[in-house]
Amino acid sequence: MTDLLYSEEEEALRSAVRDLLTDRCDAAAVLARAETDTPHDRELWKALAEGMGLAGLLVPEELGGQGATHREAAVVLEELGRAVAPTPYLTSAVVATEALLACEGPEATELLAALAAGRTVGALAVSLATAPGAPFNGVRHEEVGDQGGALHGELTGIADAVGADVLLVPAGGGLFAVHTAQDGVTVTPRTSLDLTRPLATVTFEGARARALTQDADAAVRRALRAGAALLASEQLGVAEWCLTETVRYTKERHQFNRPVGSFQALKHRLAQLWLEVVGTRAAARAAADALATGSADTDLTSALAQAYASPVAVRAAEEAVQLHGGIGMTWEHPVHLYLKRAKADSIAYGTAGAHREALAGLVELPAP
Amino acid sequence: MTDATELRLRTEEFLAAHPPASTDRGDFLKARFDAGLAWVHYPEGLGGLGAPRSLQAVVDAELEAAGAPDNDPRRIGIGLGMAAPTVLGFGTEEQKRRFLRPLWTGEEVWCQLFSEPGAGSDLAALGTRAVRDEASGDWIVNGQKVWTSSAHSARWAILIARTDPEQPKHRGITYFVCDMTDPGVDVRPLRQITGEAEFNEVFLTDVRIPDAHRLGAVGEGWKVAQTTLMNERVSIGGMRIPREGGMIGPVAKAWRERPELRTHDLHQRLMKLWVDAEVARLTGERLRQQLVAGQPGPEGSGMKLGFARLNQEISGLEVELLGEEGLLYDDWTMRRPELVDFTGREAGYRYLRSKGNSIEGGTSEVLLNIVAERVLGLPSEPRTDKDVAWKDLAR
Ligand SMILES: Cc1cc2nc3c(=O)[nH]c(=O)nc-3n(C[C@H](O)[C@H](O)[C@H](O)COP(=O)(O)OP(=O)(O)OC[C@H]3O[C@@H](n4cnc5c(N)ncnc54)[C@H](O)[C@@H]3O)c2cc1C
Numbered sequence: 001m002t003d004l005l006y007s008e009e010e011e012a013l014r015s016a017v018r019d020l021l022t023d024r025c026d027a028a029a030v031l032a033r034a035e036t037d038t039p040h041d042r043e044l045w046k047a048l049a050e051g052m053g054l055a056g057l058l059v060p061e062e063l064g065g066q067g068a069t070h071r072e073a074a075v076v077l078e079e080l081g082r083a084v085a086p087t088p089y090l091t092s093a094v095v096a097t098e099a100l101l102a103c104e105g106p107e108a109t110e111l112l113a114a115l116a117a118g119r120t121v122g123a124l125a126v127s128l129a130t131a132p133g134a135p136f137n138g139v140r141h142e143e144v145g146d147q148g149g150a151l152h153g154e155l156t157g158i159a160d161a162v163g164a165d166v167l168l169v170p171a172g173g174g175l176f177a178v179h180t181a182q183d184g185v186t187v188t189p190r191t192s193l194d195l196t197r198p199l200a201t202v203t204f205e206g207a208r209a210r211a212l213t214q215d216a217d218a219a220v221r222r223a224l225r226a227g228a229a230l231l232a233s234e235q236l237g238v239a240e241w242c243l244t245e246t247v248r249y250t251k252e253r254h255q256f257n258r259p260v261g262s263f264q265a266l267k268h269r270l271a272q273l274w275l276e277v278v279g280t281r282a283a284a285r286a287a288a289d290a291l292a293t294g295s296a297d298t299d300l301t302s303a304l305a306q307a308y309a310s311p312v313a314v315r316a317a318e319e320a321v322q323l324h325g326g327i328g329m330t331w332e333h334p335v336h337l338y339l340k341r342a343k344a345d346s347i348a349y350g351t352a353g354a355h356r357e358a359l360a361g362l363v364e365l366p367a368p
Numbered sequence: 369m370t371d372a373t374e375l376r377l378r379t380e381e382f383l384a385a386h387p388p389a390s391t392d393r394g395d396f397l398k399a400r401f402d403a404g405l406a407w408v409h410y411p412e413g414l415g416g417l418g419a420p421r422s423l424q425a426v427v428d429a430e431l432e433a434a435g436a437p438d439n440d441p442r443r444i445g446i447g448l449g450m451a452a453p454t455v456l457g458f459g460t461e462e463q464k465r466r467f468l469r470p471l472w473t474g475e476e477v478w479c480q481l482f483s484e485p486g487a488g489s490d491l492a493a494l495g496t497r498a499v500r501d502e503a504s505g506d507w508i509v510n511g512q513k514v515w516t517s518s519a520h521s522a523r524w525a526i527l528i529a530r531t532d533p534e535q536p537k538h539r540g541i542t543y544f545v546c547d548m549t550d551p552g553v554d555v556r557p558l559r560q561i562t563g564e565a566e567f568n569e570v571f572l573t574d575v576r577i578p579d580a581h582r583l584g585a586v587g588e589g590w591k592v593a594q595t596t597l598m599n600e601r602v603s604i605g606g607m608r609i610p611r612e613g614g615m616i617g618p619v620a621k622a623w624r625e626r627p628e629l630r631t632h633d634l635h636q637r638l639m640k641l642w643v644d645a646e647v648a649r650l651t652g653e654r655l656r657q658q659l660v661a662g663q664p665g666p667e668g669s670g671m672k673l674g675f676a677r678l679n680q681e682i683s684g685l686e687v688e689l690l691g692e693e694g695l696l697y698d699d700w701t702m703r704r705p706e707l708v709d710f711t712g713r714e715a716g717y718r719y720l721r722s723k724g725n726s727i728e729g730g731t732s733e734v735l736l737n738i739v740a741e742r743v744l745g746l747p748s749e750p751r752t753d754k755d756v757a758w759k760d761l762a763r
Contacts, residue, residue: 127692128692129692129695156692157695191697191698191699191700192697193697193716199695254486254763255490255493256490256753257493257752257753257756257761260489263749264749265733265737318680321561322723322732325489325727325731326488326514328723328727329723329724329727330558330560330561331561331563331702332559336561339561339720339723343687347687347692347695351633351688351691353631353633353634353637356633357631357633
């Protein structure tokens with residue numbers, strides 16, 4: 001039976017992460033950082049990854065990780081979403097880690113341990129917009145004698161490549177590890193809609209690479225599926241913040257001699273949003289639990305979670321902007337960070353439409 | 369003079385006397401105003417000919433065909449859409465002569481000092497004070513305004529201020545034209561969600577406004593402001609556009625030119641919005657025809673609502689449609705744009721900027737209340753703020 005609740009340990013984990021984020025990641029700091037050249041908060045990452053050991057949640061203990069499950073990682077992502085935290089948790093500790101877990105051999109094992117320890121940040125070099133089952137681009141691979149060879153080509157839309165130490169790059173059907181601090185690798189930051197999750201174009205000109213697996217397809221699919229499934233928990237966090245903050249604001253903000261939250265036109269909308277957030281939580285928990293237990297329902301629940309959570313998070317953020325009135329349109333007020341994250345998340349790892357399409361196949365309700 | 373043929377002839381004569389190719393832009397615009405071809409429905413001498421409003425289209429078509437310069441309505445939108453009809457409706461002859469011509473030619477940009485940190489939807493709750501200086505007869509204004517679009521490039525502002533705090537809130541307000549070059553006016557950029565600073569905070573400290581710059585009677589400012597607000601909504605929602613002329617245009621174009629972006633899901637959503645956009649356009653067109661036929665309808669109140677919803681839904685779809693490109697933004701640099709542009713730049717900008725369409729000029733919630741109460745005649749919510757002196761209201 002799918003366990004859709006939070007365990008005591010998970011609640012304890014949540015409060016630890018929330019406390020840290022309350023101390024170290026307030027909205028003003030996130031906003032200030034977004035406008036610098038170092039979009040990730042390295043100190044915060046250190047505290048989360050090394051201090052609390054969260055980067056290794058999905059990695060078995062014998063490989064240097066915490067041996068926890070996707071259920072715990074999902075709780076972490078809820079909190080990171082609630083704070084629009086500028087950290088590469090989803091991309092490194094979930095997506096890159098999952099890709100490595102699909103590989104065998106010493107190269108992958110070593111990298112996994114490094115990622116789990118939080119000392120090394122990894123990123124899968126597949127466009128953030130790619131849905132789990134969709135085709136993805138790779139670059140050209142050239143044998144040069146050693147175990148890996150050299151890579152040539154360009155990949156776009158790579159989330160958190162800025163700040164990553166290692167890229168996992170599909171090339172010639174295989175997956176390769178490429179250190180970013182070497183000749184032949186250029187990471188060019190692009191201006192991202194989501195100020196807290198930077199995108200980059202990466203180019204390889206004879207970059208030295210180490211082979212991780214011959215079957216990039218399987219590794220990438222696994223990674224993207226976990227990304228999509230757990231993204232729903234981040235979206236839940238984003239939506240919850242938007243709802244809570246808007247409820248708080250509309251209780252306090254007075255117009256016409258009364259709190260604007262007392263107008264039924266607003267009350268019903270916020271109540272409706274609450275219902276959708278409740279639904280998002282159930283869907284996100286189902287997806288995390290399926291991954292954690294290796295359930296046969298994993299594809300279905302992750303597509304379901306994305307099909308549901310993406311539009312809810314976007315709507316929650318849009319409602320938050322609207323119900324804050326003019327102040328919601330300002331740069332100073334943090335709600336725009338959530339809107340930008342929610343909108344970018346709705347494209348990340350496949351749009352709701354792409355996931356509905358995947359579902360149609362899975363539940364045998366095919367298109368006409 | 370009301371006839372289209374006659375007006376066409378007049379425009380042709382004007383063009384012959386002022387060939388756009390060889391006439392300075394400023395001179396051309398001034399001459400156009402003086403010829404009564406600026407807004408034909410305004411009185412003679414004030415840029416018009418006292419003709420039906422609908423005939424403006426005849427003039428505009430002729431001028432456009434001849435490649436005549438326009439007065440860049442995007443830059444001077446608040447002046448054209450809001451200040452001008454208010455000055456025309458409530459100004460003295462002298463005020464009309466002083467303000468309307470440079471307003472229309474774009475020599476003088478206007479802004480709107482209405483909203484305050486404590487008074488947005490409930491605009492009549494505003495607290496900026498204007499006190500009469502008995503010696504000079506001038507008004508001395510103190511207070512703070514906010515979300516003021518274009519204040520940084522404006523020469524004049526329409527301003528509402530409280531002149532009698534003892535009266536209930538709607539009755540103690542007076543309407544002024546404020547000189548933005550007065551030393552007491554301090555304009556500070558307020559950056560917005562798109563990265564740029566289109567609007568401002570405006571601090572007013574002992575700003576001196578001559579009584580000659582009052583619009584309408586003392587204490588009657590709310591009535592005057594109603595004219596401004598009504599025109600604001602019409603000017604935001606009432607643009608005349610061709611098919612696919614609005615936000616749907618760029619999305620339709622991307623769809624036609626880039627088959628790789630197409631999915632069944634997006635197609636259904638695109639077609640729904642295409643239908644909505646075309647119906648909204650036809651509704652606006654029908655409203656204009658009703659006006660010409662002398663049967664103004666209440667549909668005008670709905671136009672801005674529809675415009676906001678459509679812009680938001682379409683631009684939201686566009687970002688999603690673009691996929692990986694939709695994850696990018698063009699430029700977050702803080703800038704102070706000269707013109708207010710809803711559709712310009714890229715998809716991400718359109719998405720974010722259009723969020724303001726349901727807030728600026730009255731929020732959609734407030735406009736829906738207006739439709740429910742004034743159009744449908746539904747009873748209003750119980751109100752506790754109507755008959756209490758402003759100074760005694762909870763804020
Ligand atoms: C892009 C932009 C440009 C602007 N330009 C100008 C300008 O040039 N000059 C100027 O003076 N102002 C300008 N404004 C201000 C604008 O008019 C106000 O923001 C608007 O009237 C809302 O007021 P508020 O921000 O105080 O929100 P609030 O009134 O505090 O509203 C908060 C929320 O409560 C809702 N609400 C309020 N009352 C009710 C009700 N009775 N029933 C149901 N819901 C209600 C609102 O709809 C909103 O969702 C601009 C605003 C924006 C966003």
